[in-house]
Amino acid sequence: MRIQITVNGETRSHDVEPRTLLVHHLRDSMGLNGTNVGCDTSSCGACTVLLDGLSVKSCTVLAVQADGCEVVTIEGLESAEGFHPLQEAFRASHALQCGFCTPGMVMASVSLLADEPHPDEARIRRGIEGNLCRCTGYHNIVRAVRAASGPR
Amino acid sequence: MIPAAFAYHRPETVDETVALLSELGDEATVLAGGQSLLPMMKLRLAAPEAVIDIGRVPDLRFVREGKGHLVIGALTRHHDLERDPLVGKRCPLLGEVAKKVGDPQIRHRGTFGGTLAHGDPAADLPAVAVALDATIVVVGPQGRREIPASALYRSYFETSIAADELIVEVRIPFTEGAGGYEKFTRQAQDWATVGVLAARCGGTIRVALVSMGHTTLRAGAVELALAGGASIDEAAALAAVGTAPVEDLRAGVEYREHLCRVLTRRALEAASA
Numbered sequence: 441m442r443i444q445i446t447v448n449g450e451t452r453s454h455d456v457e458p459r460t461l462l463v464h465h466l467r468d469s470m471g472l473n474g475t476n477v478g479c480d481t482s483s484c485g486a487c488t489v490l491l492d493g494l495s496v497k498s499c500t501v502l503a504v505q506a507d508g509c510e511v512v513t514i515e516g517l518e519s520a521e522g523f524h525p526l527q528e529a530f531r532a533s534h535a536l537q538c539g540f541c542t543p544g545m546v547m548a549s550v551s552l553l554a555d556e557p558h559p560d561e562a563r564i565r566r567g568i569e570g571n572l573c574r575c576t577g578y579h580n581i582v583r584a585v586r587a588a589s590g591p592r
Numbered sequence: 593m594i595p596a597a598f599a600y601h602r603p604e605t606v607d608e609t610v611a612l613l614s615e616l617g618d619e620a621t622v623l624a625g626g627q628s629l630l631p632m633m634k635l636r637l638a639a640p641e642a643v644i645d646i647g648r649v650p651d652l653r654f655v656r657e658g659k660g661h662l663v664i665g666a667l668t669r670h671h672d673l674e675r676d677p678l679v680g681k682r683c684p685l686l687g688e689v690a691k692k693v694g695d696p697q698i699r700h701r702g703t704f705g706g707t708l709a710h711g712d713p714a715a716d717l718p719a720v721a722v723a724l725d726a727t728i729v730v731v732g733p734q735g736r737r738e739i740p741a742s743a744l745y746r747s748y749f750e751t752s753i754a755a756d757e758l759i760v761e762v763r764i765p766f767t768e769g770a771g772g773y774e775k776f777t778r779q780a781q782d783w784a785t786v787g788v789l790a791a792r793c794g795g796t797i798r799v800a801l802v803s804m805g806h807t808t809l810r811a812g813a814v815e816l817a818l819a820g821g822a823s824i825d826e827a828a829a830l831a832a833v834g835t836a837p838v839e840d841l842r843a844g845v846e847y848r849e850h851l852c853r854v855l856t857r858r859a860l861e862a863a864s865a
């Protein structure tokens with residue numbers, strides 16, 4: 441089936457099999473392999489991208505469901521001014537070790553801050569509940585999201 | 593993991609959807625948010641020959657106010673329920689329960705119709721429908737039909753919705769006060785080991801139980817005791833009467849019964865605060 445998705449601002453058409461998962465479409469057809477596949481069972485959030493502005497697990501969305509929609513991946517966050525404030529905050533707060541969970545963590549945090557610009561620590565923890573990190577113990581990730589959200 | 597191949601249909605109206613459902617019969621499955629169906633298809637626990645994606649059917653994603661009830665479209669997402677002002681005013685418990693479903697990514701995709709149709713006794717939102725005696729409106733080849741929430745569930749993942757019927761909307765009575773939903777989980781982002789919902793509606797207290805049997809249950813003994821003037825403690829002690837919890841990875845039977853009593857007390861306390 442022919443689908444058209446706008447990914448990181450660029451609209452492209454592809455023929456896909458209906459059973460193609462969005463994450464495979466992004467990685468294999470569009471060459472955007474910043475989005476990782478971790479658990480492949482909807483649990484870990486490593487595959488999180490924005491679909492029409494909201495975070496989703498791209499291993500649990502069909503590419504055909506995203507037809508006509510807008511997708512933002514980790515590659516789409518950087519602008520002419522440089523890193524996105526959340527990317528910068530993750531770097532500055534040492535919010536990653538191996539980095540595997542990081543694209544998903546950052547995308548989940550972008551969605552959280554769009555929804556709620558100044559969450560307190562408890563809300564941040566709830567906001568990234570769908571993302572697992574095996575390395576950091578989460579403290580620095582929470583700090584990074586706090587730093588990026590700035591004071592109220 | 594990739595689902596088995598299927599034919600993909602994307603109808604644009606309810607009528608077209610129903611026509612496809614009756615034409616394709618048992619081979620076809622409706623896809624709404626996909627947050628239950630796609631994981632099952634990836635694990636090949638489900639392998640429908642045809643998938644009917646209702647995601648683009650217009651006018652199924654709304655919250656409206658009716659006489660004494662809210663009308664909620666089947667494609668209304670959990671995330672919509674969390675933040676909808678009408679839900680917050682008329683049935684705040686629905687929004688509170690929605691907040692406790694899965695994680696943000698799941699709530700951004702999962703739909704109210706989908707969770708009701710799925711028939712998982714561990715799901716959170718069906719407890720609201722069952723406690724409040726909601727009405728599920730379905731459309732099939734013979735037209736519209738209303739299913740009372742009390743007649744919706746038959747067993748694990750088995751509902752009284754026919755294979756060629758589509759949930760289009762749900763009517764949920766207004767509640768009085770905030771009510772309470774106690775969801776006990778082993779970890780962040782988990783299904784309820786046990787969940788207890790207490791709501792005030794039409795001058796009575798309604799109690800529904802999650803993960804306490806093959807379907808979402810009403811705690812009839814608790815409601816009866818309260819109506820007869822029992823204290824919260826006395827009523828909560830009866831919470832596991834008539835339930836049939838199973839033993840699984842999360843908990844054994846006795847533990848679930850114990851949780852059920854404790855959580856019922858807490859939910860009732862919240863509902864009478």
Ligand SMILES: Cc1cc2nc3c(=O)[nH]c(=O)nc-3n(C[C@H](O)[C@H](O)[C@H](O)COP(=O)(O)OP(=O)(O)OC[C@H]3O[C@@H](n4cnc5c(N)ncnc54)[C@H](O)[C@@H]3O)c2cc1C
Nearest residue numbers: 622624625626627628629694702703705706709715716759
């Ligand atoms: C990681 C994870 C964690 C989760 N945690 C929780 C949790 O804590 N609590 C909880 O309650 N749920 C949880 N869920 C499930 C989630 O709430 C699902 O969104 C919901 O169960 C199904 O809604 P859906 O729109 O995604 O339906 P789909 O997956 O699209 O469909 C589910 C079933 O319903 C049928 N269906 C869908 N819409 C209709 C309709 N309008 N008419 C007739 N049939 C229809 C489909 O054919 C299918 O059989 C979780 C899911 C995941 C992946």
Ligand code: FES
Nearest residue numbers: 478479480485499
């Ligand atoms: S890979 Fe999608 S949630 Fe883990």
Ligand code: FES
Nearest residue numbers: 537539573574575
């Ligand atoms: S940094 Fe290694 S999984 Fe999070």
